[in-house]
Amino acid sequence: MAEYNSAAIEEFKDIWVFCEQRGGKLMNTDFELISEGRKLADERGSKLVGLLLGSGMEETAKELGGYGADKVIFCDDPALAVYNNEAYTKVICDVVMEKKPEVLLIGASNIGRDLGPRCAARLHTGLTADCTHLDIDMDKYVQFLSEASTIDLSTQKFDMEDTNLKMTRPAFGGHLMATIICPRFRPCMSTVRPGVMKKNVFDEAKAAACEIEVIKPGLDEAALKEKVLEVVKEAKELVDLIGADVIVSVGNGIRKDPEKGIALAKELADAFGGGVVGSSRALVDAGILSPDHQVGQTGKTVHPKVYVALGISGAIQHKAGMQDSELIIAVNKSEIAPIFEIADYGIQGDLFKVVPLMIDAVKAAKAAK
Amino acid sequence: MKIYVCVKQVPDTTGKVAVNENGTLNRASMATITNPDDLNAVEAALALKDQVEDAKVIVVSMGPPQASSMLKELLAMGADEAVLISGREFGGSDTFATSQIIAAGISHLGLTDEDLIFCGRQAIDGDTAQVGPQIAEKLNLPQITYAADIQKDGKTVTVKRALEDGYMTIQVPMPCLITCIKELNEPRYMSVQGILGYDQKPITVLDYEALKDEPLIEPDTIGLKGSPTNIFKSFTPPVKGAGRMLAGTEKEMAEELAACLAKKHVI
Ligand SMILES: Cc1cc2nc3c(=O)[nH]c(=O)nc-3n(C[C@H](O)[C@H](O)[C@H](O)COP(=O)(O)OP(=O)(O)OC[C@H]3O[C@@H](n4cnc5c(N)ncnc54)[C@H](O)[C@@H]3O)c2cc1C
Ligand SMILES: Cc1cc2nc3c(=O)[nH]c(=O)nc-3n(C[C@H](O)[C@H](O)[C@H](O)COP(=O)(O)OP(=O)(O)OC[C@H]3O[C@@H](n4cnc5c(N)ncnc54)[C@H](O)[C@@H]3O)c2cc1C
Numbered sequence: 001m002a003e004y005n006s007a008a009i010e011e012f013k014d015i016w017v018f019c020e021q022r023g024g025k026l027m028n029t030d031f032e033l034i035s036e037g038r039k040l041a042d043e044r045g046s047k048l049v050g051l052l053l054g055s056g057m058e059e060t061a062k063e064l065g066g067y068g069a070d071k072v073i074f075c076d077d078p079a080l081a082v083y084n085n086e087a088y089t090k091v092i093c094d095v096v097m098e099k100k101p102e103v104l105l106i107g108a109s110n111i112g113r114d115l116g117p118r119c120a121a122r123l124h125t126g127l128t129a130d131c132t133h134l135d136i137d138m139d140k141y142v143q144f145l146s147e148a149s150t151i152d153l154s155t156q157k158f159d160m161e162d163t164n165l166k167m168t169r170p171a172f173g174g175h176l177m178a179t180i181i182c183p184r185f186r187p188c189m190s191t192v193r194p195g196v197m198k199k200n201v202f203d204e205a206k207a208a209a210c211e212i213e214v215i216k217p218g219l220d221e222a223a224l225k226e227k228v229l230e231v232v233k234e235a236k237e238l239v240d241l242i243g244a245d246v247i248v249s250v251g252n253g254i255r256k257d258p259e260k261g262i263a264l265a266k267e268l269a270d271a272f273g274g275g276v277v278g279s280s281r282a283l284v285d286a287g288i289l290s291p292d293h294q295v296g297q298t299g300k301t302v303h304p305k306v307y308v309a310l311g312i313s314g315a316i317q318h319k320a321g322m323q324d325s326e327l328i329i330a331v332n333k334s335e336i337a338p339i340f341e342i343a344d345y346g347i348q349g350d351l352f353k354v355v356p357l358m359i360d361a362v363k364a365a366k367a368a369k
Numbered sequence: 370m371k372i373y374v375c376v377k378q379v380p381d382t383t384g385k386v387a388v389n390e391n392g393t394l395n396r397a398s399m400a401t402i403t404n405p406d407d408l409n410a411v412e413a414a415l416a417l418k419d420q421v422e423d424a425k426v427i428v429v430s431m432g433p434p435q436a437s438s439m440l441k442e443l444l445a446m447g448a449d450e451a452v453l454i455s456g457r458e459f460g461g462s463d464t465f466a467t468s469q470i471i472a473a474g475i476s477h478l479g480l481t482d483e484d485l486i487f488c489g490r491q492a493i494d495g496d497t498a499q500v501g502p503q504i505a506e507k508l509n510l511p512q513i514t515y516a517a518d519i520q521k522d523g524k525t526v527t528v529k530r531a532l533e534d535g536y537m538t539i540q541v542p543m544p545c546l547i548t549c550i551k552e553l554n555e556p557r558y559m560s561v562q563g564i565l566g567y568d569q570k571p572i573t574v575l576d577y578e579a580l581k582d583e584p585l586i587e588p589d590t591i592g593l594k595g596s597p598t599n600i601f602k603s604f605t606p607p608v609k610g611a612g613r614m615l616a617g618t619e620k621e622m623a624e625e626l627a628a629c630l631a632k633k634h635v636i
Contacts, residue, residue, distance in 0.1 A: 022534075083537075085502075085512060110532050114514045117464065117499035121506035126465060126597030129497035149604035166601060171496050172380075178603040185597045196634050225511050226541050229527070233535040242551060272636060306635055327635060329626065335614075345629065346614045347622045354619050361620075361627035366636050 004097040006124045012186035015041040016101035018092065019052045019064060019072075020111055023231075024081070026052075026060060029107035029194040031067045036134060036197040037105055038068030043136040044163065049073060049101065053091055055081035058212055065210020066202040072212050073099075079219040083111050086226040089118045091217045096123060101187045103165050105134075108191035116191045126182035127189040128167035132196045135166045141179075144168070149177065164188065170326070195245075195273065198369070241295065246275025247304045249295055249322070252282040253311010253333065253351055262289070264355040265310060271362040272306060280312045296321035310351045314339025331355065370424040372414040373475055375488045375504065376407040376443060378436040403439050406489025408556040410549040413519055414487050415447045415557065421521070425449045427478070431459060431471055437572055444567035445559040451570070452478065456577040461593030464495070468503030469595070473585035474575050475508065482524055486546040490515060501548035507585060511541035514548040 005011075017037045019030040034050060041048035050064040050072040061072040075091050092115070096104065104119075106112040108130045120127035133148070135141040138160045145151055148168075164181045165188045171178050182188040241247060248269045254261025262277060269275035278300075279293040295302055297317040307325035312318060314330070314337055322328070323342050330343035331351045340346040347354055380399040387395035403411075411428065418424040428443045430436050431454040440451035454474045462470065475486065486508075488501035498514070505512035517536060518529035527540045528547060580586050589595050615622040630636045 089506075110515055110530075113498050114502060114512070117497075117502035118506050118512065120499075120597075121465060121468065121503040124465075124597070126463065127497075127499060128598060129464075129499055145602070145604070148606060149602075150606075151602070151604050164601075172494055176603055177606055179601045180598050181601045182598050198634060226539060229538040229540055231532075231535070231537045306630075327633070340612060340614065343612050345626055346612060347619075347626065348614065349619050349622070354623060357620050357623035358626060361623040362630070362636055364624075365627035365631040369631065 004123075006185040006187075009102075009184070009186045012100045012102040014047045014049055014099075014101045015044065015103045016049045016051050016096075016105070016187070017069070018104065018106040018112070018115070019050045020083075020107055020109060021052065021054050021057065021060075022083075022111075024054060024057060024060070026063060027107065027109070028199075029109060029112075029192075030064065031199045031202075032194070032197040033105050033107055033192055034064050034067040034069050035200040036192065037103075038200065040103065040134060040136050040165070041068075041070075043140070044102070046102065047071065051075075051092065051095065051104075053077075053080040053088055058214060061212050062207050062210045063202075064207075066204060066207030067200045068206070069210055072210060073215060074212055075215045075217055077217050077219050079221040079224070080217075082228050082231055083115075084224065084226055084228055085114055085118060086224050087219055087221075088115055089122060091219070092119050093122045094217070095215065096187060104187040104189045106189070106191045108193050112191050116189060120189050123185075123187070123189075125185040125187060125189055126180075127191065128169060128180040128182070129191055131167045131169045131190045131192050133168040134190065134192070135168075136163060138162050141166050165190070240276055241278055241293070241300045241302050244276045244302070245305045246272045246308075247278045247295070247302055247306070247322075247325075248272075248275060248308040248310065249278035249280065249293075249312060250283060250289075250310045251280035251312030251318075254283070255286075257352070258283070258288045260352065261310070264351070264359075265308075268308060268310075268355055268359050268362070271359045271366075275304070275306070278302070280315075280318050309339050309343070310355065312339055313337050314342070331358075370421055371479070371481075371484045372417060372424060372426050373478070373480075373484070373486045374407070374410050374414045374426060374428045374443075374448070375471055375486065375500070376411065376428050376430045376439065377404045377489070377492045377494075378402070378430065378432055378439040379404045379492055379494045401435070401439070403442065404489050404492045404494075406491055406549060406551065408489075409551055409553050410487040410489050411443055411446060411448060412554045412556040413516075413547075413549050414485075416554065417485075417519070417521060418447075427452060429454065429471065429474060429478075431455070431462075431467060431474070440572055441567055442559060444570045444572075445563040446557060447560070447563055449570060451572040452575060453572060454575045454580070458577040458592050461596065462591060463596035463598040464497050464499035464503055465597050466591050466595045468500050468507055469585050469590045470580070471500070472504045472507035473580050473583035475504070476585065477575065477580055477583055480508065480544050482543055484544045485521075485526070486510070486544065488546065488548045490548045490550045498548070501546060505546035508544075508546070511545040512547070513539050513541060513545065516547045516549050517552045519547060519553070
C-alpha cells in the first residue's frame with residue numbers, strides 16, 4: 001500500500017462522493033451529493049469524482065456523470081454487490097490512501113452512517129455528521145450565515161482565503177446549528193442528510209462522456225468475518241412515528257368524514273416523499289385510530305423534519321409531543337387555535353378544502369425542481 | 370462473559386432546550402438523563418445476561434464526575450459494575466477522540482472472544498451516531514449498527530440490522546460491537562432489590578493516569594488537541610417557532626406554502 005499520512009494535507013486533491021447502491025441501483029441521494037459536490041469542486045477549482053462499489057455496474061456508473069461527476073472510480077467485485085461494512089471499509093480506505101482526495105462526502109443513510117465513522121477512524125481524520133449545508137468559498141459561507149443565523153456579522157472576522165470545507169449541521173434536535181471544520185487532516189469527511197441538497201438537471205451528453213476507472217480489489221469473500229445472510233425489503237409499517245421524517249397528524253377536525261380525512265393525510269404525506277399518519281388523543285379516544293398513532297404527553301414524542309397538524313387545536317398535552325419538530329405546518333378552521341402559536345406556517349381554512357390544494361401545490365413544486 | 374455497555378449522560382432535549390446568547394447550549398439549566406438509546410443497549414445486555422450463565426454487565430461512561438449519578442441508576446437497573454472514565458485531559462473530545470479513549474478504557478478492562486460491547490445508536494445531544502463504529506474500529510472488532518434483534522449462538526452473533534427500506538441479517542464472530550435502536554426492546558425499570566443493592570456494587574474511576582500507558586492514549590489522539598474536527602461556529606437559526614399565518618385564497622396559501630417548502634429544500 002502507498003505511503004499514507006492524513007496530516008500531509010497539501011497532497012490531497014479533488015472532491016469525492018461515495019455513491020451508495022442497493023440491489024445494483026443508484027440511490028437518489030447519490031445524485032443530490034454529486035450535484036452538491038459539483039458546486040464544491042467548482043468553488044475549489046478541482047475535479048469531482050464518484051466512488052462506487054458494487055458488481056458489474058460500469059454502465060450504471062456513467063449516470064453519475066450526468067449530474068456533474070468528471071469521473072467515477074468503480075470498485076468491481078462480487079463481494080461488494082451487497083453492503084458489508086468490513087469489505088466496504090477496506091476497499092474505500094485503500095483507494096483513499098492511494099489517491100488522496102481532499103474531500104469525501106457520504107450520504108447519511110443507515111448505511112452511510114455505518115460506513116463513514118469506521119472509514120474516518122481508520123484514515124485518522126474527522127467526520128462531520130448529517131450535514132445540511134456545505135461551503136468551501138468563504139464569501140458564500142458568510143452569505144449563508146447572514147441568512148441562516150442570528151449572528152451579528154459586523155462583529156465577526158473571517159479569513160477570506162480559507163479553503164477548508166465548512167460543514168454545517170443541526171444538533172440538539174435542531175435547536176442549535178454548528179459549522180464544523182477539519183483543518184489538520186485529509187480527507188475532510190462529511191455525511192450529508194438525504195433530501196437536502198438540490199439535484200442538478202440530468203445531462204445526457206455529460207453522462208456519456210463520463211470517465212470510468214475500474215478497480216478490481218480481488219476480495220477473498222470467505223476471509224471476511226462479517227457475513228450478510230439476507231437482505232429483506234419491506235413496505236414500511238404505517239405507524240413508525242419515532243423514526244419518521246414526515247408526520248401528518250389528524251385531530252377532531254376530520255370528524256365530519258374521518259375516512260376521507262385520514263386518506264387526505266396519507267396522500268399529503270406521500271406528496272412530501274413518504275411519511276406516516278399521526279393523531280391527537282381525541283381520535284384515539286373515539287376509536288377512529290389505534291393508540292400507536294397518538295402524539296403527545298401520553299402518546300409519543302416526535303421530532304420529525306416536518307410535522308403537519310390537520311384539524312388539531314393544539315392542546316398543551318398534544319404540543320408536548322411535537323413542538324420540537326423541525327418544521328411545523330398547521331391547518332385549522334379557527335384562527336385562534338393555539339396550534340398556530342407554534343406553527344412555522346399556518347393556514348386558516350377547512351382542511352377538506354385546503355389539503356387537496358396543498359397536495360397539488362407540493363407535487364407541482366417538486367416537479368418544477 | 371463480559372458485556373460492556375457504553376452509556377452517555379445527556380441533557381434532556383425532549384423538553385425545552387435552553388440556548389445561551391453565544392449559541393452554546395445552556396446545560397446548567399437542563400435536566401440530565403441517560404441517553405435514551407443507551408437504555409435499550411443496557412436492556413439488551415441484561416436480557417442476554419438472563420439467558421447466559423456467568424455473564425457480567427459492565428456499564429462504561431466517559432464524562433464528568435456527575436455522570437456517576439446515572440451509573441448508580443443503571444446499577445439499580447441491574448448492571449453489575451460501572452466504570453467512569455473521567456479526566457480533564459479527555460475534555461473537548463470529538464467522536465474520534467471520544468472513541469479512542471473509550472476503546473482504551475475497554476482494552477484496559479480486558480476484552481476476550483467471550484465478550485460483547487453494546488452502544489446506543491446515537492446520543493441526543495451530539496447526535497452523530499459515530500462513537501459506536503469508531504470504538505469498533507479502534508479495537509479492530511466487527512460492528513453491527515441499528516440492531517433491531519440480537520441472537521447469540523456460541524461465539525457467533527446474528528443481528529437484524531434495520532435499513533430505511535427493510536432490514537438485513539448479519540452474522541459476526543465475537544467479540545463484536547453492536548449499536549442498539551429503540552425498536553430492539555423495552556428497557557426495564559429499576560427494581561426494588563436493585564435500588565437497595567446498588568451501593569454494594571463498585572463504580573471504578575479511570576483517569577488519565579490509569580490509562581496513559583494504553584497504546585491508544587497519546588496526547589495527540591485525545592481531548593480537544595487530539596480531535597480532528599473543530600467547531601468553527603455555532604449559532605441558532607433565526608425564525609424557529611416564530612410562526613407565520615399565510616394569507617390569500619386557499620389556493621394561494623397552498624401554493625405559497627409549497628414555494629416556501631421548496632426554498633427550504635423540505636420538498
Ligand atoms: C392527562 C391528559 C393527557 C393527555 N394526553 C394527550 C396526548 O398525549 N395527546 C393528545 O393529542 N391529547 C392529549 N390529551 C387531550 C388534549 O387535552 C386534547 O383534548 C386533545 O389533544 C384534543 O384533540 P384535537 O385537537 O384533535 O381536538 P379538538 O380540541 O376538538 O380540536 C379540533 C380542532 O379542529 C378544528 N377543526 C374542526 N373542523 C375543522 C375543519 N373542517 N378544518 C380544519 N380545522 C377544523 C377546530 O377548530 C379545532 O381547533 C390529554 C389530556 C389530558 C387531560
Ligand atoms: C453541536 C455539536 C456538534 C458536534 N458535531 C460533531 C461532528 O460532526 N463530528 C464529531 O466528530 N464530533 C462532533 N461533536 C462532538 C461530539 O458530540 C462528542 O465527541 C461526543 O462526545 C460524542 O458524540 P455524540 O454525542 O454524537 O455520540 P454518538 O456517536 O451519537 O453516540 C453513540 C453511542 O456511543 C456511546 N457514547 C457516546 N459518547 C459516549 C460517552 N461519552 N461515554 C460512553 N459512551 C458514549 C453511547 O452508547 C451512544 O449511544 C459535536 C459536538 C457538538 C456540541
